[in-house]
Amino acid sequence: MTPLNSVGHREPRIDALLRVTGKAEYTGDVKLPGMLYARLLRSPHPHARIRSIDTSKAAALPGVRAILTKDNCDTVWSSGDTLGQRKLFNNPLRFTGEAVAAIAAVNRHVAEEAMALIQVDYEVLPFVLDVDKAMEDGAPEIHPGGNLSPNNQRRREPQTYKRGDAAKGVAEADRVFESSFTSSHHNNAQMELRTSLAYWEGSKLTVYASTQGIANCQRDIAKDLNIAEPNVRVICHYMGGGFGNKNQSHDFDLFAALLAKEAKAPVKVEFTRKEDFVAVHGRWSSKQSYKIGVKNDGTLTSIQMTARTGAGAYRKSSCDLSGTEIYQVPNLETATTPIYTNTAVAANYRAPAYPQGVFGIESAIDDVAYALKMDPLEFRLKNMTRKFRDQTPYTSFGLEDCLRKGAEAFGWKQRWKPVAGSGTGPVKRGAGMAMGMFGSALGRSSAVAKVDAKGNYSIHVGVTDCGTAAKTTMGLIAAEELGVPLNKVTVVWGDTDTCPYSVGESGSRTTVQTGEAVIAAVKDLKKMIAEKGMPTGTNDLVAMVTTNPAAIAGASRQSFVAHFAEVEVNVETGHIAVVKFTAAHDSGRIINPLTAESQVQGGAIQGIGMALHEELRYDPRSGQPLNAGYYGARIMTHMDAPKVDVLWIETEDAYGPFGAKTLGEPTIIPTVAAVGNAIYNAIGKRMRNLPMTRERVLEVLA
Amino acid sequence: MDWQRLYTGAIRLKNKAMAPPLLRALTDNNIDNGWGESSMKISRRVILEGTGAGLVAATVPLSAQQVSVAAVPVAVPKTSIRLTVNGQAQSIEVEDRWTLVEVLRDHLQLTGTKIGCDRGECGACTVLVNGKAVYACSQLAVWMDGRTVQTIEGLAQGTKLDPLQEAFIAHDAPQCGYCTSGQLMAAKALLNENPKPTRDQVRAGMTGNLCRCSNYNHYVEAVMAAAGTLTNGGVA
Numbered sequence A: 001m002t003p004l005n006s007v008g009h010r011e012p013r014i015d016a017l018l019r020v021t022g023k024a025e026y027t028g029d030v031k032l033p034g035m036l037y038a039r040l041l042r043s044p045h046p047h048a049r050i051r052s053i054d055t056s057k058a059a060a061l062p063g064v065r066a067i068l069t070k071d072n073c074d075t076v077w078s079s080g081d082t083l084g085q086r087k088l089f090n091n092p093l094r095f096t097g098e099a100v101a102a103i104a105a106v107n108r109h110v111a112e113e114a115m116a117l118i119q120v121d122y123e124v125l126p127f128v129l130d131v132d133k134a135m136e137d138g139a140p141e142i143h144p145g146g147n148l149s150p151n152n153q154r155r156r157e158p159q160t161y162k163r164g165d166a167a168k169g170v171a172e173a174d175r176v177f178e179s180s181f182t183s184s185h186h187n188n189a190q191m192e193l194r195t196s197l198a199y200w201e202g203s204k205l206t207v208y209a210s211t212q213g214i215a216n217c218q219r220d221i222a223k224d225l226n227i228a229e230p231n232v233r234v235i236c237h238y239m240g241g242g243f244g245n246k247n248q249s250h251d252f253d254l255f256a257a258l259l260a261k262e263a264k265a266p267v268k269v270e271f272t273r274k275e276d277f278v279a280v281h282g283r284w285s286s287k288q289s290y291k292i293g294v295k296n297d298g299t300l301t302s303i304q305m306t307a308r309t310g311a312g313a314y315r316k317s318s319c320d321l322s323g324t325e326i327y328q329v330p331n332l333e334t335a336t337t338p339i340y341t342n343t344a345v346a347a348n349y350r351a352p353a354y355p356q357g358v359f360g361i362e363s364a365i366d367d368v369a370y371a372l373k374m375d376p377l378e379f380r381l382k383n384m385t386r387k388f389r390d391q392t393p394y395t396s397f398g399l400e401d402c403l404r405k406g407a408e409a410f411g412w413k414q415r416w417k418p419v420a421g422s423g424t425g426p427v428k429r430g431a432g433m434a435m436g437m438f439g440s441a442l443g444r445s446s447a448v449a450k451v452d453a454k455g456n457y458s459i460h461v462g463v464t465d466c467g468t469a470a471k472t473t474m475g476l477i478a479a480e481e482l483g484v485p486l487n488k489v490t491v492v493w494g495d496t497d498t499c500p501y502s503v504g505e506s507g508s509r510t511t512v513q514t515g516e517a518v519i520a521a522v523k524d525l526k527k528m529i530a531e532k533g534m535p536t537g538t539n540d541l542v543a544m545v546t547t548n549p550a551a552i553a554g555a556s557r558q559s560f561v562a563h564f565a566e567v568e569v570n571v572e573t574g575h576i577a578v579v580k581f582t583a584a585h586d587s588g589r590i591i592n593p594l595t596a597e598s599q600v601q602g603g604a605i606q607g608i609g610m611a612l613h614e615e616l617r618y619d620p621r622s623g624q625p626l627n628a629g630y631y632g633a634r635i636m637t638h639m640d641a642p643k644v645d646v647l648w649i650e651t652e653d654a655y656g657p658f659g660a661k662t663l664g665e666p667t668i669i670p671t672v673a674a675v676g677n678a679i680y681n682a683i684g685k686r687m688r689n690l691p692m693t694r695e696r697v698l699e700v701l702a
Numbered sequence B: 001m002d003w004q005r006l007y008t009g010a011i012r013l014k015n016k017a018m019a020p021p022l023l024r025a026l027t028d029n030n031i032d033n034g035w036g037e038s039s040m041k042i043s044r045r046v047i048l049e050g051t052g053a054g055l056v057a058a059t060v061p062l063s064a065q066q067v068s069v070a071a072v073p074v075a076v077p078k079t080s081i082r083l084t085v086n087g088q089a090q091s092i093e094v095e096d097r098w099t100l101v102e103v104l105r106d107h108l109q110l111t112g113t114k115i116g117c118d119r120g121e122c123g124a125c126t127v128l129v130n131g132k133a134v135y136a137c138s139q140l141a142v143w144m145d146g147r148t149v150q151t152i153e154g155l156a157q158g159t160k161l162d163p164l165q166e167a168f169i170a171h172d173a174p175q176c177g178y179c180t181s182g183q184l185m186a187a188k189a190l191l192n193e194n195p196k197p198t199r200d201q202v203r204a205g206m207t208g209n210l211c212r213c214s215n216y217n218h219y220v221e222a223v224m225a226a227a228g229t230l231t232n233g234g235v236a
Helices: A016-020 A056-060 A108-115 A166-172 A214-225 A251-263 A273-279 A354-371 A376-383 A399-410 A470-482 A510-532 A593-612 A671-683 A694-701 B003-013 B016-027 B037-050 B053-059 B062-071 B100-107 B163-170 B180-193 B199-205 B216-227
Strands: A036-042 A048-054 A064-069 A099-105 A119-124 A159-163 A175-183 A195-201 A204-209 A232-235 A267-270 A285-294 A300-312 A332-340 A427-439 A445-452 A457-460 A489-492 A540-547 A558-570 A576-586 A644-648 B078-085 B088-095 B126-129 B132-135 B148-150
Touching (some): A056 A064, A195 A251, A354 A593, A354 A671, A376 A399, A427 A671, A445 A510, A558 A593, A576 A671, A593 A644, A671 A694
Antiparallel strands (some): A064 A099, A195 A267, A427 A558, B126 B132
């Protein structure tokens, strides 16, 4: 791979100084004159109908300026579900924590006091928490028509994929394996609380949002409030993480806008940490079953997967499962059915459909390999995908190197035990691995490139930088294409009034899609400079480009990944420690190895938390969430986090900015499965349920 | 502990409908009835108030409280305090229910200190009080009378960054950056006590500071680099 001047070198973030001095202004730090503070009153019941709401006492409390309930607000929050029907205030209420009233007051204490003065008469309804029970006859109906969630074509049917004939594949197999796995709802738990600050100047609405995508946030707010998009300005200069649950507009953006209109003053909505865990969304849970046919020589003949996933009270995303795509197999059938329950809503969290699906298939495959007395690494090398859906070639393919070179760097041969559970002593060691892939398609984005008479370049991009270093990435791409050092390029970001469309930091699309737009804008600018010469006086040259590349014909563009984990399991206490971890990633050319390393290490450590600890639990009798918050969620801490070694498999890819492919989401895809497979290697027992807690370790050993 | 008194104290702030979850929140932090978040917050304030000026209100009969809450402005007890923040003497009248982080962010405009949970779980609000790391969300402002507080804004000496800040930049310690102020202040407190920590000592010293981007590897390397204990490959 040809070395480049700016791209490919370890470069500190362009905004790092502001981040380490406390000067980076996050949404919650913005304060406007006369600003009011808003709080939400929420349902104490998992399922209830509101008979009446009396806000008179709250309204009479001095300092209260506006109150919204279902009685005076029927605004639809269209990105709140895939059907575009969910309202800000719904009746009946379908989960504990669903919004009942929003209150704006002169300060947050008065708003909280007013909450307690609102009297709500609830008709408590029967509820259901479990996806299987929700499908039984006589289960409480959460939405009219039943608990099987309709897809975005409004059909109540599973999401399916089929190639070949699974029954035929099973008939051709020498051996057939069946197994089942479950995964739990767990929360994105980004550090920044949810907040939104809105104010109106006549018909123009400005929202300081905490969003992964200023453009889609603007689009959705404009749609739901029925105003023209240019009349909505969304600003997000610094945001404290999202991992998928701060994309599009959120109800707090709409609450802020509507309360601000009602109160005729800027309003800042603040959610508490508990509200973040229960009332926004987390990763969907799953119950998965596999039937796998294989020849005695280890060749896969058939994979069937059926699953139910937990959408929660509203369907806010696909609720699908991924993972089986990483295998070459002539006969593959999958069917995933999202189910409503009276629990927190499930939607996107870093590689939404992947780590739980990959946990299922990669655990099942591991069992097959051990049963055939094959090294799981060799089994994967034999059966891994080589063409997308066994049909379409990849634009670049680094999976084999991720497996081979990753295994070498990790020391697979020394660490993996041919006989699982063969270690001695109360602390047993074992090694496991798993693999994955993630789409890296091209797509629409825009960028502006500008130069002034002094030779200062600026790039305007609609990114917010949710922690990925997107601004720095865009600066590096521009600097490379311009042939100037990074410090000659100013990046302008995070404001819909000054930045053009960007896709939003989801689907790991920013580097590829907005990066391509930056290159195109810079190329145009260079052409203008060549034709007209550099600008003089107070003139600027400005190039604005929207790139909307056609789908790549006859090829599929994917990132690939393999993770390797070594664990120590204490068979007396059930305690699991991940002691070595190697992450091998083919994300094409790495634009900034320093910040990319952060992403991989962070994604893998998040995945270890998902594997071992994280789950939102409900009391089955009351339907109440029991552990909403950081202590209860048990996210990873400094003491839990192992060193993650990162290995770049930089394949040459003809597409994307300098050949870059997606990275942010692949970092968590195989982690959970790799840890589970390492535990199996250590103790000789298969962990079938996430999270793989101490109790569950002791259970399988009992 | 006098539960009845705390309970009555809560009524001063909220109406009696909040009482059952409040009592439960006081006795068990993890299980709350209904929508218990505000009761969690009350419980903290009530406990805090029980130690301060709010006790007076606890003796007022319940029925009178109910009427007063609905009809007239609640008289919130206030106290004047003096403290030093980042080397500057401050004299400020605080509501007794205000926490230190509220005073810093809302009244002294020091928004570099972040709120991640507002309940002592995450460490985003870590500041130094008399040189020791504390969660500013879990300290009442009235307790700060006579204390010296250092926040992220006071870490650099003018334009000269602290070695920790330099190392945090070079090692890409912040991803989203929201926990970074707290991580830096926790690291500062750690190095104040142990200038040459090993990797495990850094991890133990900072384990009260969560990072959901989970950039723990780079945080630890940065702290060790600042301390001069980082060797090749980041292994101490």
